[in-house]
Amino acid sequence: MRSKITEMGTLPRFWSRVIDRIEYAVTSVRLAIRDRIWGPEPATLADRQREAQKEKLQRAFPAIDLDRKGQER
Numbered sequence: 001m002r003s004k005i006t007e008m009g010t011l012p013r014f015w016s017r018v019i020d021r022i023e024y025a026v027t028s029v030r031l032a033i034r035d036r037i038w039g040p041e042p043a044t045l046a047d048r049q050r051e052a053q054k055e056k057l058q059r060a061f062p063a064i065d066l067d068r069k070g071q072e073r
Contacts (some may be wrong), residue, residue, distance in 0.1 A: 043051075058066055 054066055057064075
């Protein structure tokens with residue numbers, strides 16, 4: 001009896017994950033379309049401060065590439 005209960009619990013969990021992934025994909029597509037139509041969100045105060053700090057660091061340490069992402073050291 002326990003194995004049937006376990007099997008019955010696995011299938012709904014599987015479909016729940018499938019539906020979550022589909023909803024995530026649909027949301028991503030909708031946001032991409034929105035960005036294409038109306039453009040990206042304007043920069044916030046935190047974005048501007050982060051960019052100013054990055055520029056200061058770049059001037060202080062010109063030999064260091066601050067823009068590299070995902071590269072191993």
